[in-house]
Amino acid sequence: MIDGGPRPVAPFSHAVEGGGWVMLTGQMPTDPAAPDGPLPEGIDAQTRRVMENLEVVLDGLGLALSDVAQCRCYLTAFERDYAAFNEVYQGYFPAERRPARTTIGVTALAVGALVEIDCLARRPD
Template structure:
């Protein structure tokens, strides 16, 4: 049976979803926006680097809430509204969150728009270490 997680310290929901859903040791995180936890109405700040930083911090918050970390991430899907303009700067910020020899599998997609006018959204799939063996 799936377990549906909602994390108190994570950003407020912007749609009907759970922050993460877990089944069989796999944990699928809902796409995170560059919103600040505890300030759901605050305007989105900065360009792609600042927004990517906040998204990655939000993913880390959700992972901590289920007892995992970014080290447990095996795959990310990234969505950029200004793909050609922001791709290089996005990569520079994104890669700081993972060791160079442990980068998750990844797909990055250019989209026409994201909720709240965000420039970036990222979802990910993590695996519990004890389930991987």
């Protein structure tokens, strides 16, 4: 668990590491400073909050988004939100160094979120 990281919404760790690979659990758009507060409104704000939460967890491990090799993204309103999600998401990675990614439409997410993202990072050699 990462000090100051988002409060888990289920029984899991923020991340697990093995062999230089770090698996980050899916992050929700909750505010670590106000975990019981309302979620941000809309896919843009929720995507930013999720990405910020990933950065908090990565930073707590001495890593950054530049160490991310792969992301899995989950959207509850795929057709409606996919384009807007991509607009926000792409701003967190340089075009020449984007991680591999899969985006999946799902029927629901914990805490009523519109988006959740998990990722796999690699510790630099």
